[in-house]
Amino acid sequence: MAELQSYQGILLDGAWLTLQVALLSLVLAVFLGLLGALAKLSHSTVLKGIATIYTTVIRGIPDLILMLLIFFGGQMLVNDLSYSLNEWLNELFTTYNPEHEWYSFLPDYIDISPYFAGIMTIGFIFGAYMAETFRGAFMSVEKGQLEAAAAYGMSKFKIFTRVMFPQMMRHALPGIGNNWLVLLKTTALVSIIGLQDMVKIAGDASGSTQQPFTFYFAVALVFLFFTTVSTTLLKWAEQKYTIKTR
Amino acid sequence: MDLSIIVNQYSLYLNGLWTTIWLVALSLLLGLFIAVPAGILRSSNNWFVKGPIWFYMYFFRGTPLLIQLFIIYYGSAQFDALRESWLWEYFQEAWFCALLAFTLNTGAYTAEIVRGVIGTMDKGELEAAKAYGMSAWQTLRRITLPNSLRRALPAYSNEIIFMIHGSAIAGVVTIVDITGAARVVNARYYAPFEAYFAAGLLYMCLTFSVIYLFKKLEASYLQQ
Numbered sequence: 001m002a003e004l005q006s007y008q009g010i011l012l013d014g015a016w017l018t019l020q021v022a023l024l025s026l027v028l029a030v031f032l033g034l035l036g037a038l039a040k041l042s043h044s045t046v047l048k049g050i051a052t053i054y055t056t057v058i059r060g061i062p063d064l065i066l067m068l069l070i071f072f073g074g075q076m077l078v079n080d081l082s083y084s085l086n087e088w089l090n091e092l093f094t095t096y097n098p099e100h101e102w103y104s105f106l107p108d109y110i111d112i113s114p115y116f117a118g119i120m121t122i123g124f125i126f127g128a129y130m131a132e133t134f135r136g137a138f139m140s141v142e143k144g145q146l147e148a149a150a151a152y153g154m155s156k157f158k159i160f161t162r163v164m165f166p167q168m169m170r171h172a173l174p175g176i177g178n179n180w181l182v183l184l185k186t187t188a189l190v191s192i193i194g195l196q197d198m199v200k201i202a203g204d205a206s207g208s209t210q211q212p213f214t215f216y217f218a219v220a221l222v223f224l225f226f227t228t229v230s231t232t233l234l235k236w237a238e239q240k241y242t243i244k245t246r
Numbered sequence: 247m248d249l250s251i252i253v254n255q256y257s258l259y260l261n262g263l264w265t266t267i268w269l270v271a272l273s274l275l276l277g278l279f280i281a282v283p284a285g286i287l288r289s290s291n292n293w294f295v296k297g298p299i300w301f302y303m304y305f306f307r308g309t310p311l312l313i314q315l316f317i318i319y320y321g322s323a324q325f326d327a328l329r330e331s332w333l334w335e336y337f338q339e340a341w342f343c344a345l346l347a348f349t350l351n352t353g354a355y356t357a358e359i360v361r362g363v364i365g366t367m368d369k370g371e372l373e374a375a376k377a378y379g380m381s382a383w384q385t386l387r388r389i390t391l392p393n394s395l396r397r398a399l400p401a402y403s404n405e406i407i408f409m410i411h412g413s414a415i416a417g418v419v420t421i422v423d424i425t426g427a428a429r430v431v432n433a434r435y436y437a438p439f440e441a442y443f444a445a446g447l448l449y450m451c452l453t454f455s456v457i458y459l460f461k462k463l464e465a466s467y468l469q470q
Contacts, residue, residue, distance in 0.1 A: 060450035062414035065442055072438030188310035213321030220309040227308040
């Protein structure tokens with residue numbers, strides 16, 4: 001226990017980082033989910049196709065594989081791209097000016113931080129799940145209400161912000177809540193791509209103190225705390241929104 | 247993209263695929279043995295029965311699978327009593343720890359499905375069965391089980407897919423499942439994109455096969 005106390009501060013920093021990654025990913029996921037749902041419900045075949053591929057592919061592959069693919073593979077892709085762009089630009093300049101010397105127009109090596117990659121990947125993954133949630137929620141808004149809004153002379157934008165969106169959110173809330181709980185637990189994976197979150201810190205601490213059980217159990221309790229607070233808040237929010245409908 | 251890497255290493259990937267399949271299938275099967283009694287007893291009136299089951303489900307559904315695996319795989323080494331007992335032979339094996347963690351995890355999630363299905367069972371149907379003079383066993387076999395199975399199937403197919411995806415973390419604790427194979431290939435060739443892309447494809451095939459199978463199963467159940 002004394003060991004746990006000496007790591008308390010750094011573990012709490014890690015917990016805060018985990019929460020940050022989870023919350024920022026959620027924001028990205030909700031944004032991508034809304035875009036995905038609107039694309040799926042649009043009349044454009046191209047948009048529909050892109051959104052369907054996005055949600056299908058993402059939901060078919062484990063989060064860990066996607067994370068490794070985006071973090072390691074994406075890093076290589078970005079660097080290859082920036083290198084070939086540099087090469088192309090330099091060759092172009094050499095044809096016009098034979099004395100042109102090699103110059104890196106784009107940085108030769110771009111380092112993607114695990115913090116950024118983690119948020120991007122988790123947001124991107126859960127955007128697909130959110131898209132399905134939002135699609136269902138949009139479809140359960142009564143058509144008559146939208147027609148009534150149109151009959152009142154509201155513009156398309158106003159119909160969306162005043163009638164469609166608030167009602168859709170009410171239907172989407174339970175789904176968003178479930179996705180958030182899964183997302184929160186997925187955040188533990190960012191330690192694998194090297195982010196100093198609480199899982200990684202617990203791993204380092206158990207290595208040096210020889211007390212892996214104590215540290216991983218402490219991390220489990222922090223996650224349990226996060227999920228418990230989330231479910232309590234979600235229950236409260238759902239109750240509040242269902243009262244309003246009556 | 248250099249696809250020859252994947253083609254050269256196909257046997258490694260196939261072995262990984264096989265490891266993923268048996269690990270997940272066995273966990274799901276063993277998980278059912280926990281889930282069915284736990285799901286039924288969860289609604290018991292006795293606190294000494296209900297309490298531990300509530301805690302088990304609360305803990306395993308509220309924490310990440312990765313942490314559960316780490317607690318079992320790394321954490322077990324902290325207890326000298328365990329290290330000196332015969333159990334240590336199993337606990338030092340990564341596959342055993344992964345199997346244990348996955349089983350306990352899916353057991354908790356499936357217990358929640360069982361609880362939900364039982365809680366929403368139509369009382370009228372049971373009363374009707376009784377009125378027809380069916381025995382308790384006949385009622386279970388003819389009414390309760392087919393009815394509950396049909397209603398549990400969609401949620402359970404989701405759980406299977408979650409388990410297939412969740413099992414990817416086995417590759418982190420030295421097991422050569424699909425993810426493990428991809429890690430080995432990446433270490434050999436330093437080709438992360440190709441290595442993980444192939445793994446993603448395999449998982450996708452696995453996921454969609456399961457979805458297809460369950461669609462067929464659901465359709466045949468609904469016909470009855």
